[in-house]
Amino acid sequence: MPTIDRPTRIGMIVPSSNTCLEPQTYRILGDRRDVTIHSTRIPVTRIALDDSSDKQFDSTVMRAAAELLATANVDVIAWNGTSGSWLGAAHDHAMVQEITEATGIPATTSTLAYLSAFEEFGTERIGLFTPYTSDVNDAVIASYAREGIKTIDHRHLDLSDNESFARVTDSEMLPGSLELAAAQPDALVYLCTNLYGANITAEVEARTGVPVLDSVAVTLWHALSWRAHPCWTPSGGGCWGSFAAVPWTGSCRIASRARRRANICPPFAFFPRGTHVRKHSLQRARNRWQQQRTRAAIRGSGSRRGRTGCSRLAS
Known part of the structure; x- marks a missing residue:
C-alpha cells in the first residue's frame, strides 16, 4: 500500500525557455527530503510590451498547466514567472483565483511572492535589476508604485529573448548590483526567474550590507511559507539571501x-x-x-x- 506520509509537493508552472529556475531551486533546497518540486511548462520565449508577448501569459494557458500539475496531487501551485510585475498585480490575483477554482489547490506567483515579501519585511524602497528592456522596467516600476513600492534606481540589460537571460554571467550582474546597493535601498531585487541572481546574493550582501531578493528564492520561500515549512537548508549556501x-x-x-x-x-x-x-x-x-x-x-x-x-x- 502507498504510504500516507510524503514530502510536501510544490507544483511550478515554468516558462518553456527558462533553464535557471529548476536547477537553482534544487540547489537552494540542498539535500532536503521534506520538499519536492514538480514542473510543467508553458510556451514563453520573448519578453516585451506587446500583444504577442502578453498572450503567452493568458489565463487559459495557465489553467491548463495547473490542471496537469493537479494530477500529481501537489500541495501548492506557483506560476514561477514575473510577468505580473509589468502586467499588474490584479492580473496575477485573477490568475491564482482561477487556478484555485479549477484545481482546488492554493496558488501563487512570483509577483505575488515579491509583494508578500515586501509586506512581510516592511520593504518600501528597492533597487531593481532585470535583464529586460527599458520599457519593461518602466512598466514594472509603475506597477510596483501602485502597490506602494518605490524604485529608487534600476538597471536593465536590454534583452528580450527569454532563453538568453540565463546566460547572463555573474560578472555582468555584479557592477550594476553594487551601483544599485550604493543608494542604500531597503532591498535589491533581481527580477527574473531565468536570471542567476542567487549566485551572487551572498557576495553583494557581504560587500554592501543591502539585503537581496532573488526571484527564484522568493518564489520558493512563498511556497514553503504557505505550507509552514522553514526555509532552513544546510547546503543551500547563501542563495536565500x-x-x-x-x-x-x-x-x-x-x-x-x-x-x-x-x-x-x-x-x-x-x-x-x-x-x-x-x-x-x-x-x-x-x-x-x-x-x-x-x-x-x-x-x-x-x-x-x-x-x-x-x-x-x-x-
Missing part, C-alpha cells in the same frame, strides 16, 4: 532597516553551512517572533497594504 536569514545572535537581520529597528523576525530560518543551532533555541526564537508580531498588531503598527499571498479556498 538575508530576507530569509535569522542569525539568532540576539538581533534580527531581514530585508528592511525599518524592520531591523523594530526587531521583528520572520517565522523561518536559514543558517549557512557549518552553523549549529539547538532545536530549543529555534523554538524560543520563533516564540519570541510571534510575541513581537502580536504586540505590533495590538499597537496598530500593521502593514499599510492588504494581505498579499496565496489564493486560498473559501472556508
Whole structure:
C-alpha cells in the first residue's frame, strides 16, 4: 500500500525557455527530503510590451498547466514567472483565483511572492535589476508604485529573448548590483526567474550590507511559507539571501532597516553551512517572533497594504 506520509509537493508552472529556475531551486533546497518540486511548462520565449508577448501569459494557458500539475496531487501551485510585475498585480490575483477554482489547490506567483515579501519585511524602497528592456522596467516600476513600492534606481540589460537571460554571467550582474546597493535601498531585487541572481546574493550582501531578493528564492520561500515549512537548508549556501536569514545572535537581520529597528523576525530560518543551532533555541526564537508580531498588531503598527499571498479556498 502507498504510504500516507510524503514530502510536501510544490507544483511550478515554468516558462518553456527558462533553464535557471529548476536547477537553482534544487540547489537552494540542498539535500532536503521534506520538499519536492514538480514542473510543467508553458510556451514563453520573448519578453516585451506587446500583444504577442502578453498572450503567452493568458489565463487559459495557465489553467491548463495547473490542471496537469493537479494530477500529481501537489500541495501548492506557483506560476514561477514575473510577468505580473509589468502586467499588474490584479492580473496575477485573477490568475491564482482561477487556478484555485479549477484545481482546488492554493496558488501563487512570483509577483505575488515579491509583494508578500515586501509586506512581510516592511520593504518600501528597492533597487531593481532585470535583464529586460527599458520599457519593461518602466512598466514594472509603475506597477510596483501602485502597490506602494518605490524604485529608487534600476538597471536593465536590454534583452528580450527569454532563453538568453540565463546566460547572463555573474560578472555582468555584479557592477550594476553594487551601483544599485550604493543608494542604500531597503532591498535589491533581481527580477527574473531565468536570471542567476542567487549566485551572487551572498557576495553583494557581504560587500554592501543591502539585503537581496532573488526571484527564484522568493518564489520558493512563498511556497514553503504557505505550507509552514522553514526555509532552513544546510547546503543551500547563501542563495536565500538575508530576507530569509535569522542569525539568532540576539538581533534580527531581514530585508528592511525599518524592520531591523523594530526587531521583528520572520517565522523561518536559514543558517549557512557549518552553523549549529539547538532545536530549543529555534523554538524560543520563533516564540519570541510571534510575541513581537502580536504586540505590533495590538499597537496598530500593521502593514499599510492588504494581505498579499496565496489564493486560498473559501472556508
